[in-house]
Amino acid sequence: MEQQQPFLSLSNITVRYLDKTLFQSIDWQISKGTHWAIVGPSGSGKTALLNTILGKFNIINGSIHYHFYDEYKATHTITDPWFNYRNLIAFVGHHHTFKNLSNTTTDFYYQQRFNSMDADNSPTVKEYLEIEEVPAWMKALRLENLLEKRLIKLSNGETRRVMIARSLFQQPQLLMLDNPFIGLDVQARKEFTEMINNIIAGGTTVIMSTTPTEVPQNITNVLTLEEGKITGKYTREEFIKLPVPVAAPTLPGIESETIASLTANVDMPVFDTIVKMEDIHVKYGENTILKGINWVVKPNDKWALLGPNGAGKSTLLSLINGDNPQAYANKLWLFDRKRGSGESIWDIKKKIGFVSPELHQYFTSRDNCLQVVCSGYSDIIGTPKPVKPEQEEKARKWMEVLGINQHEKTPFKQVPESAQRLTLLARALVKNPPLLIFDEPCQGLDDQQKQHFKHVIEQLSEHLNIALIFVTHYEDELPSCVDKFIRLNKGEMVK
DSSP states (O other): OOOOOEEEEEEEEEEEETTEEEEEEEEEEEETTOOEEEEOSTTSSHHHHHHHHTTOSEEEEEEEEOHHHHHHHHHSOOOOTTOOGGGGEEEEOSSOOOBOSSSSOOBOOGGGGGOHHHHTTSOBHHHHHTOSSOOGGGGGGOOGGGTTSBGGGOOHHHHHHHHHHHHHTTOOSEEEEESTTTTOOHHHHHHHHHHHHHHHHTTOEEEEEOOTTOOOTTOOEEEEEETTEEEEEEEHHHHHTSOOOOOOOOSOSOHHHHHHHHHTTOOOOOOSOSEEEEEEEEEETTEEEEEEEEEEEOTTOEEEEEOOTTSSHHHHHHHHTTOOGGGGGSEEEETTEETTSSOOHHHHHTTEEEEOHHHHHTOOOOSBHHHHHHGGGTTOSSSOOOOOHHHHHHHHHHHHHTTOGGGTTSBGGGSOHHHHHHHHHHHHHTTOOSEEEEESTTTTOOHHHHHHHHHHHHHHHHHSOOEEEEEOSOGGGSOTTOOEEEEEETTEEEO
Protein backbone atom coordinates (compact mmCIF):
# COMPACT_ATOMS: atom_id res chain seq x y z
CA MET A 1 0.00 0.00 0.00
CA GLU A 2 1.39 3.38 -1.05
CA GLN A 3 2.42 5.67 1.82
CA GLN A 4 0.29 8.82 1.89
CA GLN A 5 2.13 12.14 1.81
CA PRO A 6 2.01 14.06 5.09
CA PHE A 7 0.12 17.36 5.10
CA LEU A 8 0.24 18.35 8.79
CA SER A 9 1.79 16.61 11.81
CA LEU A 10 1.25 17.22 15.53
CA SER A 11 4.01 15.30 17.27
CA ASN A 12 3.73 14.72 21.02
CA ILE A 13 2.65 18.33 21.68
CA THR A 14 1.88 19.81 25.09
CA VAL A 15 0.00 23.10 24.89
CA ARG A 16 -0.51 25.80 27.52
CA TYR A 17 -2.62 28.94 27.52
CA LEU A 18 -2.12 31.40 30.35
CA ASP A 19 -1.80 29.14 33.43
CA LYS A 20 -3.70 26.16 32.02
CA THR A 21 -2.49 23.06 30.20
CA LEU A 22 -4.87 22.52 27.28
CA PHE A 23 -3.33 19.40 25.73
CA GLN A 24 -0.63 16.97 26.81
CA SER A 25 1.31 14.62 24.52
CA ILE A 26 -1.07 14.94 21.54
CA ASP A 27 -0.16 13.03 18.37
CA TRP A 28 -2.10 13.55 15.14
CA GLN A 29 -0.98 13.08 11.56
CA ILE A 30 -3.05 14.46 8.69
CA SER A 31 -2.21 13.04 5.28
CA LYS A 32 -2.57 14.87 2.01
CA GLY A 33 -6.04 14.31 0.54
CA THR A 34 -7.71 13.67 3.90
CA HIS A 35 -10.21 16.02 5.54
CA TRP A 36 -11.07 15.86 9.22
CA ALA A 37 -13.96 16.58 11.54
CA ILE A 38 -13.22 17.08 15.25
CA VAL A 39 -16.07 16.05 17.56
CA GLY A 40 -16.49 15.92 21.31
CA PRO A 41 -18.51 17.33 24.21
CA SER A 42 -18.48 21.02 25.10
CA GLY A 43 -15.18 22.04 26.64
CA SER A 44 -13.33 19.03 25.22
CA GLY A 45 -10.88 21.25 23.34
CA LYS A 46 -12.20 21.33 19.75
CA THR A 47 -11.80 25.08 19.22
CA ALA A 48 -8.54 25.10 21.20
CA LEU A 49 -7.09 22.43 18.92
CA LEU A 50 -7.92 24.50 15.83
CA ASN A 51 -6.34 27.55 17.47
CA THR A 52 -3.25 25.50 18.33
CA ILE A 53 -2.80 24.63 14.66
CA LEU A 54 -3.30 28.31 13.88
CA GLY A 55 -0.38 29.13 16.20
CA LYS A 56 -2.35 31.01 18.85
CA PHE A 57 -1.23 28.94 21.84
CA ASN A 58 2.14 28.16 23.37
CA ILE A 59 3.53 24.72 22.55
CA ILE A 60 5.89 23.88 25.43
CA ASN A 61 6.77 20.38 24.26
CA GLY A 62 6.73 18.54 20.94
CA SER A 63 6.18 20.25 17.59
CA ILE A 64 3.80 20.94 14.74
CA HIS A 65 5.14 20.37 11.25
CA TYR A 66 3.33 22.21 8.44
CA HIS A 67 4.37 19.98 5.52
CA PHE A 68 2.11 21.90 3.12
CA TYR A 69 4.11 25.05 3.90
CA ASP A 70 7.40 23.29 3.11
CA GLU A 71 5.96 22.13 -0.20
CA TYR A 72 4.70 25.64 -0.98
CA LYS A 73 8.13 27.18 -0.29
CA ALA A 74 9.75 24.61 -2.56
CA THR A 75 7.50 25.54 -5.49
CA HIS A 76 7.01 29.31 -5.02
CA THR A 77 9.29 32.33 -4.83
CA ILE A 78 8.54 34.17 -1.59
CA THR A 79 9.77 37.77 -1.31
CA ASP A 80 7.82 38.83 1.78
CA PRO A 81 10.09 38.30 4.84
CA TRP A 82 7.03 38.00 7.10
CA PHE A 83 5.37 35.24 5.04
CA ASN A 84 4.86 32.03 7.04
CA TYR A 85 2.53 29.04 7.37
CA ARG A 86 -0.27 31.25 8.72
CA ASN A 87 -0.57 32.87 5.29
CA LEU A 88 -1.68 29.50 3.91
CA ILE A 89 -4.37 28.88 6.56
CA ALA A 90 -7.85 30.41 6.66
CA PHE A 91 -9.90 30.17 9.84
CA VAL A 92 -13.65 30.81 10.09
CA GLY A 93 -15.19 30.91 13.55
CA HIS A 94 -18.78 31.64 14.47
CA HIS A 95 -18.02 35.14 15.77
CA HIS A 96 -17.39 37.74 13.07
CA THR A 97 -14.78 40.50 13.26
CA PHE A 98 -16.50 43.04 11.01
CA LYS A 99 -15.54 46.72 11.24
CA ASN A 100 -17.41 49.94 10.43
CA LEU A 101 -16.55 52.30 7.58
CA SER A 102 -15.90 55.37 9.72
CA ASN A 103 -12.70 56.14 11.52
CA THR A 104 -14.53 57.21 14.66
CA THR A 105 -16.29 53.90 15.33
CA THR A 106 -14.35 50.77 14.43
CA ASP A 107 -16.29 47.85 15.90
CA PHE A 108 -19.95 47.02 15.39
CA TYR A 109 -22.13 47.40 18.45
CA TYR A 110 -25.13 45.34 19.51
CA GLN A 111 -28.06 47.66 18.63
CA GLN A 112 -26.43 48.95 15.42
CA ARG A 113 -28.35 46.69 13.02
CA PHE A 114 -31.65 48.17 14.22
CA ASN A 115 -30.63 51.84 13.79
CA SER A 116 -30.83 52.91 10.14
CA MET A 117 -28.22 55.67 10.18
CA ASP A 118 -25.66 53.68 12.15
CA ALA A 119 -26.32 50.54 10.09
CA ASP A 120 -25.35 52.53 6.99
CA ASN A 121 -21.93 52.99 8.58
CA SER A 122 -21.21 49.29 8.05
CA PRO A 123 -19.73 48.08 4.72
CA THR A 124 -21.73 46.24 2.12
CA VAL A 125 -20.76 42.68 1.27
CA LYS A 126 -19.30 43.96 -2.00
CA GLU A 127 -17.12 46.48 -0.14
CA TYR A 128 -16.01 43.90 2.42
CA LEU A 129 -15.03 41.33 -0.21
CA GLU A 130 -13.65 44.04 -2.55
CA ILE A 131 -15.45 42.59 -5.58
CA GLU A 132 -17.93 43.90 -8.13
CA GLU A 133 -19.36 40.51 -9.03
CA VAL A 134 -19.08 36.98 -7.70
CA PRO A 135 -16.35 34.97 -9.48
CA ALA A 136 -17.44 31.71 -11.09
CA TRP A 137 -15.49 29.55 -8.64
CA MET A 138 -17.47 31.05 -5.76
CA LYS A 139 -20.98 30.55 -7.18
CA ALA A 140 -21.72 27.76 -4.69
CA LEU A 141 -21.74 30.34 -1.87
CA ARG A 142 -24.80 32.07 -3.41
CA LEU A 143 -23.58 35.60 -2.77
CA GLU A 144 -25.08 37.29 -5.85
CA ASN A 145 -28.10 38.71 -4.00
CA LEU A 146 -26.06 39.79 -0.98
CA LEU A 147 -23.51 42.10 -2.62
CA GLU A 148 -25.41 45.32 -1.86
CA LYS A 149 -26.51 44.22 1.63
CA ARG A 150 -24.90 45.79 4.72
CA LEU A 151 -22.84 43.36 6.78
CA ILE A 152 -24.71 44.36 9.95
CA LYS A 153 -28.00 43.28 8.32
CA LEU A 154 -26.92 39.75 7.42
CA SER A 155 -28.53 36.72 8.99
CA ASN A 156 -26.41 34.04 10.68
CA GLY A 157 -26.31 31.91 7.54
CA GLU A 158 -25.51 34.85 5.27
CA THR A 159 -22.74 36.02 7.62
CA ARG A 160 -21.14 32.57 7.57
CA ARG A 161 -21.19 32.42 3.76
CA VAL A 162 -19.53 35.85 3.53
CA MET A 163 -16.85 34.91 6.08
CA ILE A 164 -16.04 31.74 4.16
CA ALA A 165 -15.92 33.70 0.89
CA ARG A 166 -13.43 36.12 2.43
CA SER A 167 -11.29 33.22 3.64
CA LEU A 168 -11.31 31.54 0.21
CA PHE A 169 -9.94 34.69 -1.42
CA GLN A 170 -6.74 33.90 0.48
CA GLN A 171 -6.49 30.71 -1.61
CA PRO A 172 -5.62 28.75 1.53
CA GLN A 173 -3.98 25.37 1.56
CA LEU A 174 -5.92 24.65 4.76
CA LEU A 175 -9.42 25.88 5.66
CA MET A 176 -10.44 25.46 9.30
CA LEU A 177 -14.10 25.85 10.28
CA ASP A 178 -15.21 26.11 13.90
CA ASN A 179 -18.77 24.77 14.30
CA PRO A 180 -19.92 26.09 10.89
CA PHE A 181 -23.49 24.79 11.31
CA ILE A 182 -24.20 26.61 14.56
CA GLY A 183 -27.23 28.90 14.32
CA LEU A 184 -28.27 27.74 10.85
CA ASP A 185 -31.76 26.61 9.87
CA VAL A 186 -32.46 23.23 8.27
CA GLN A 187 -32.12 24.45 4.67
CA ALA A 188 -29.00 26.48 5.41
CA ARG A 189 -27.36 23.43 7.03
CA LYS A 190 -28.03 21.41 3.87
CA GLU A 191 -26.57 24.19 1.72
CA PHE A 192 -23.52 24.50 3.95
CA THR A 193 -22.89 20.77 3.78
CA GLU A 194 -22.97 20.99 -0.03
CA MET A 195 -20.72 24.05 0.04
CA ILE A 196 -18.11 22.33 2.24
CA ASN A 197 -18.23 19.28 -0.04
CA ASN A 198 -17.59 21.59 -3.03
CA ILE A 199 -14.67 23.31 -1.28
CA ILE A 200 -13.10 19.91 -0.60
CA ALA A 201 -13.74 18.81 -4.18
CA GLY A 202 -11.91 21.97 -5.28
CA GLY A 203 -8.70 20.78 -3.63
CA THR A 204 -8.65 22.70 -0.34
CA THR A 205 -7.92 20.65 2.78
CA VAL A 206 -10.63 21.12 5.42
CA ILE A 207 -10.49 20.57 9.18
CA MET A 208 -13.68 21.43 11.08
CA SER A 209 -15.17 21.10 14.53
CA THR A 210 -18.75 19.93 14.50
CA THR A 211 -21.30 17.69 16.19
CA PRO A 212 -21.29 13.90 15.59
CA THR A 213 -24.51 14.15 13.54
CA GLU A 214 -23.28 16.93 11.19
CA VAL A 215 -20.24 15.53 9.40
CA PRO A 216 -20.31 16.43 5.66
CA GLN A 217 -20.02 13.58 3.14
CA ASN A 218 -16.62 14.63 1.77
CA ILE A 219 -15.00 14.65 5.21
CA THR A 220 -12.82 11.53 5.15
CA ASN A 221 -11.84 11.17 8.82
CA VAL A 222 -13.08 11.97 12.32
CA LEU A 223 -11.06 12.78 15.45
CA THR A 224 -12.83 12.43 18.82
CA LEU A 225 -11.79 14.54 21.81
CA GLU A 226 -12.64 14.51 25.49
CA GLU A 227 -11.12 16.70 28.21
CA GLY A 228 -8.21 17.65 25.98
CA LYS A 229 -7.34 14.06 25.07
CA ILE A 230 -7.72 12.26 21.75
CA THR A 231 -10.08 9.34 22.31
CA GLY A 232 -10.30 8.05 18.76
CA LYS A 233 -9.23 8.46 15.12
CA TYR A 234 -11.58 7.01 12.54
CA THR A 235 -12.37 6.98 8.87
CA ARG A 236 -15.76 8.52 8.20
CA GLU A 237 -17.16 5.06 7.44
CA GLU A 238 -15.84 3.68 10.74
CA PHE A 239 -17.22 6.64 12.67
CA ILE A 240 -20.77 6.50 11.34
CA LYS A 241 -20.95 2.79 12.27
CA LEU A 242 -20.16 3.56 15.92
CA PRO A 243 -23.05 3.37 18.41
CA VAL A 244 -24.75 6.73 18.86
CA PRO A 245 -23.44 8.07 22.19
CA VAL A 246 -26.08 8.39 24.87
CA ALA A 247 -26.06 11.72 26.68
CA ALA A 248 -24.55 11.33 30.14
CA PRO A 249 -26.88 11.79 33.09
CA THR A 250 -27.77 15.38 33.77
CA LEU A 251 -25.72 17.39 36.19
CA PRO A 252 -26.32 16.82 39.93
CA GLY A 253 -30.03 16.92 40.73
CA ILE A 254 -30.01 20.07 42.81
CA GLU A 255 -32.32 22.02 40.55
CA SER A 256 -35.75 21.58 42.05
CA GLU A 257 -34.84 22.48 45.62
CA THR A 258 -32.44 25.25 44.62
CA ILE A 259 -34.79 26.79 42.05
CA ALA A 260 -37.58 26.70 44.62
CA SER A 261 -35.39 28.68 47.03
CA LEU A 262 -34.26 31.10 44.31
CA THR A 263 -37.84 31.86 43.31
CA ALA A 264 -39.37 31.89 46.80
CA ASN A 265 -40.95 35.15 47.90
CA VAL A 266 -40.37 36.75 44.50
CA ASP A 267 -42.56 39.82 44.20
CA MET A 268 -43.60 39.18 40.60
CA PRO A 269 -45.47 42.18 39.13
CA VAL A 270 -48.94 41.45 37.76
CA PHE A 271 -49.75 42.30 34.15
CA ASP A 272 -52.76 41.67 31.95
CA THR A 273 -50.62 41.46 28.81
CA ILE A 274 -46.86 41.01 28.44
CA VAL A 275 -46.65 41.81 24.70
CA LYS A 276 -49.32 43.06 22.32
CA MET A 277 -48.59 43.79 18.65
CA GLU A 278 -51.09 45.18 16.15
CA ASP A 279 -50.23 45.24 12.44
CA ILE A 280 -46.50 45.66 13.04
CA HIS A 281 -44.46 46.86 10.05
CA VAL A 282 -40.69 47.37 10.00
CA LYS A 283 -38.97 48.71 6.91
CA TYR A 284 -35.41 49.84 6.15
CA GLY A 285 -35.24 51.79 2.91
CA GLU A 286 -36.95 49.66 0.30
CA ASN A 287 -36.61 46.46 2.34
CA THR A 288 -39.60 45.30 4.37
CA ILE A 289 -38.41 43.18 7.33
CA LEU A 290 -41.73 42.65 9.16
CA LYS A 291 -45.18 42.92 7.63
CA GLY A 292 -48.56 42.87 9.38
CA ILE A 293 -47.56 41.07 12.58
CA ASN A 294 -50.34 40.60 15.14
CA TRP A 295 -49.32 38.78 18.31
CA VAL A 296 -50.28 38.70 21.98
CA VAL A 297 -48.18 37.18 24.78
CA LYS A 298 -49.98 36.71 28.08
CA PRO A 299 -48.44 36.08 31.52
CA ASN A 300 -47.22 32.48 31.84
CA ASP A 301 -47.44 31.90 28.06
CA LYS A 302 -44.68 29.67 26.69
CA TRP A 303 -44.03 30.49 23.02
CA ALA A 304 -41.70 29.05 20.40
CA LEU A 305 -40.72 31.61 17.75
CA LEU A 306 -39.71 29.66 14.64
CA GLY A 307 -38.61 30.43 11.11
CA PRO A 308 -35.61 30.22 8.76
CA ASN A 309 -32.56 32.46 8.86
CA GLY A 310 -33.50 35.96 7.71
CA ALA A 311 -37.23 35.48 8.48
CA GLY A 312 -37.32 38.55 10.78
CA LYS A 313 -37.15 36.83 14.18
CA SER A 314 -34.31 38.96 15.58
CA THR A 315 -36.03 42.16 14.42
CA LEU A 316 -39.27 41.07 16.09
CA LEU A 317 -37.43 40.41 19.35
CA SER A 318 -35.62 43.75 19.13
CA LEU A 319 -38.98 45.54 19.25
CA ILE A 320 -39.85 43.76 22.49
CA ASN A 321 -36.44 44.15 24.10
CA GLY A 322 -36.30 47.93 23.59
CA ASP A 323 -33.43 47.83 21.07
CA ASN A 324 -35.29 48.93 17.93
CA PRO A 325 -36.40 52.58 17.52
CA GLN A 326 -39.09 51.54 15.02
CA ALA A 327 -41.10 50.34 18.04
CA TYR A 328 -42.25 53.96 18.44
CA ALA A 329 -43.76 54.00 14.94
CA ASN A 330 -45.84 50.88 15.58
CA LYS A 331 -48.78 49.80 17.73
CA LEU A 332 -46.87 47.96 20.42
CA TRP A 333 -47.72 47.42 24.08
CA LEU A 334 -45.21 46.01 26.55
CA PHE A 335 -46.23 45.12 30.10
CA ASP A 336 -49.60 46.91 29.69
CA ARG A 337 -48.02 50.18 28.46
CA LYS A 338 -48.12 51.59 24.96
CA ARG A 339 -44.56 51.90 23.66
CA GLY A 340 -43.54 55.55 23.70
CA SER A 341 -45.83 56.56 26.57
CA GLY A 342 -42.99 57.76 28.78
CA GLU A 343 -41.25 54.53 29.80
CA SER A 344 -37.48 54.26 29.35
CA ILE A 345 -35.58 51.44 27.68
CA TRP A 346 -34.32 50.47 31.13
CA ASP A 347 -37.89 50.23 32.46
CA ILE A 348 -38.48 47.61 29.77
CA LYS A 349 -35.20 45.75 30.12
CA LYS A 350 -35.52 45.27 33.87
CA LYS A 351 -38.64 43.16 33.21
CA ILE A 352 -36.91 40.95 30.62
CA GLY A 353 -34.24 38.28 30.85
CA PHE A 354 -32.62 38.08 27.43
CA VAL A 355 -29.91 36.07 25.71
CA SER A 356 -29.06 35.76 22.01
CA PRO A 357 -26.14 34.91 19.70
CA GLU A 358 -25.82 38.63 18.85
CA LEU A 359 -25.63 39.59 22.53
CA HIS A 360 -22.90 36.96 22.95
CA GLN A 361 -21.07 38.29 19.88
CA TYR A 362 -20.84 41.78 21.35
CA PHE A 363 -20.30 40.77 24.96
CA THR A 364 -16.59 41.59 25.29
CA SER A 365 -16.53 41.94 29.06
CA ARG A 366 -13.17 41.53 30.80
CA ASP A 367 -14.94 40.68 34.06
CA ASN A 368 -15.09 37.24 35.58
CA CYS A 369 -18.12 35.02 35.07
CA LEU A 370 -19.71 35.87 38.43
CA GLN A 371 -19.48 39.58 37.63
CA VAL A 372 -21.07 38.95 34.23
CA VAL A 373 -23.97 37.11 35.88
CA CYS A 374 -24.36 40.00 38.35
CA SER A 375 -24.54 42.48 35.44
CA GLY A 376 -27.99 41.02 34.81
CA TYR A 377 -29.32 42.98 37.76
CA SER A 378 -28.59 46.27 35.97
CA ASP A 379 -28.83 45.02 32.33
CA ILE A 380 -25.43 46.56 31.57
CA ILE A 381 -23.16 45.04 28.91
CA GLY A 382 -19.81 45.68 30.52
CA THR A 383 -18.57 46.22 34.06
CA PRO A 384 -21.61 45.86 36.33
CA LYS A 385 -22.70 48.16 39.08
CA PRO A 386 -21.88 46.99 42.64
CA VAL A 387 -24.39 44.46 43.93
CA LYS A 388 -25.58 43.54 47.41
CA PRO A 389 -24.14 40.42 49.09
CA GLU A 390 -27.49 38.63 48.81
CA GLN A 391 -27.63 39.40 45.07
CA GLU A 392 -24.13 38.01 44.57
CA GLU A 393 -25.07 34.87 46.49
CA LYS A 394 -28.15 34.45 44.30
CA ALA A 395 -25.94 34.78 41.19
CA ARG A 396 -23.68 32.05 42.60
CA LYS A 397 -26.68 29.80 43.11
CA TRP A 398 -27.82 30.23 39.50
CA MET A 399 -24.30 29.37 38.32
CA GLU A 400 -24.48 26.26 40.49
CA VAL A 401 -27.86 25.30 38.98
CA LEU A 402 -26.41 25.60 35.47
CA GLY A 403 -23.24 23.69 36.39
CA ILE A 404 -20.74 26.52 35.86
CA ASN A 405 -19.88 27.53 39.44
CA GLN A 406 -16.30 26.32 38.90
CA HIS A 407 -15.83 29.27 36.51
CA GLU A 408 -16.97 31.87 39.05
CA LYS A 409 -13.63 33.72 39.29
CA THR A 410 -12.42 32.99 35.74
CA PRO A 411 -12.49 35.85 33.20
CA PHE A 412 -15.50 35.45 30.92
CA LYS A 413 -13.44 35.29 27.71
CA GLN A 414 -11.17 32.57 29.10
CA VAL A 415 -13.84 29.92 29.71
CA PRO A 416 -15.11 27.55 26.97
CA GLU A 417 -17.72 28.90 24.59
CA SER A 418 -20.40 26.70 26.16
CA ALA A 419 -19.61 28.07 29.64
CA GLN A 420 -19.83 31.62 28.25
CA ARG A 421 -23.29 30.85 26.89
CA LEU A 422 -24.42 29.34 30.20
CA THR A 423 -23.03 32.38 32.04
CA LEU A 424 -25.21 34.64 29.90
CA LEU A 425 -28.20 32.37 30.57
CA ALA A 426 -27.58 32.73 34.32
CA ARG A 427 -27.37 36.50 33.74
CA ALA A 428 -30.84 36.41 32.15
CA LEU A 429 -32.32 34.37 35.00
CA VAL A 430 -30.81 36.13 37.99
CA LYS A 431 -33.45 38.86 38.44
CA ASN A 432 -36.53 36.57 38.07
CA PRO A 433 -38.08 38.70 35.28
CA PRO A 434 -41.72 38.30 34.17
CA LEU A 435 -40.51 37.64 30.58
CA LEU A 436 -37.64 35.47 29.37
CA ILE A 437 -36.48 35.79 25.74
CA PHE A 438 -34.13 32.98 24.73
CA ASP A 439 -32.86 33.39 21.17
CA GLU A 440 -31.10 30.11 20.30
CA PRO A 441 -29.95 29.59 23.89
CA CYS A 442 -28.53 26.11 23.24
CA GLN A 443 -26.00 27.18 20.63
CA GLY A 444 -22.63 25.66 21.50
CA LEU A 445 -24.01 23.35 24.20
CA ASP A 446 -23.51 19.60 24.00
CA ASP A 447 -26.41 17.14 24.37
CA GLN A 448 -26.00 16.79 28.13
CA GLN A 449 -25.96 20.55 28.66
CA LYS A 450 -29.00 21.01 26.40
CA GLN A 451 -31.00 18.42 28.31
CA HIS A 452 -29.97 19.94 31.61
CA PHE A 453 -30.90 23.45 30.50
CA LYS A 454 -34.33 22.27 29.30
CA HIS A 455 -34.87 20.66 32.70
CA VAL A 456 -33.94 23.91 34.48
CA ILE A 457 -36.45 25.91 32.41
CA GLU A 458 -39.17 23.34 33.01
CA GLN A 459 -38.51 23.51 36.76
CA LEU A 460 -38.48 27.32 36.67
CA SER A 461 -41.84 27.41 34.90
CA GLU A 462 -43.34 25.28 37.68
CA HIS A 463 -42.23 27.75 40.35
CA LEU A 464 -42.79 31.13 38.67
CA ASN A 465 -45.62 32.64 36.64
CA ILE A 466 -43.17 33.59 33.92
CA ALA A 467 -43.67 34.15 30.17
CA LEU A 468 -41.19 32.61 27.73
CA ILE A 469 -40.29 33.28 24.08
CA PHE A 470 -37.91 30.57 22.82
CA VAL A 471 -36.18 30.70 19.41
CA THR A 472 -34.48 27.64 17.96
CA HIS A 473 -33.76 25.88 14.66
CA TYR A 474 -33.87 22.49 16.44
CA GLU A 475 -37.34 21.78 17.78
CA ASP A 476 -36.01 19.01 20.06
CA GLU A 477 -34.36 21.80 22.09
CA LEU A 478 -37.74 23.19 23.15
CA PRO A 479 -38.66 22.64 26.82
CA SER A 480 -41.82 20.57 27.35
CA CYS A 481 -43.58 23.60 28.85
CA VAL A 482 -43.63 25.33 25.42
CA ASP A 483 -47.12 24.89 24.00
CA LYS A 484 -47.65 27.91 21.70
CA PHE A 485 -46.02 28.51 18.33
CA ILE A 486 -45.51 31.48 16.03
CA ARG A 487 -43.73 31.04 12.71
CA LEU A 488 -42.24 33.72 10.51
CA ASN A 489 -41.16 33.54 6.90
CA LYS A 490 -39.97 36.56 4.91
CA GLY A 491 -41.25 38.88 7.64
CA GLU A 492 -44.81 37.50 7.73
CA MET A 493 -46.62 35.17 10.11
CA VAL A 494 -47.29 31.77 8.56
CA LYS A 495 -49.38 28.84 9.75
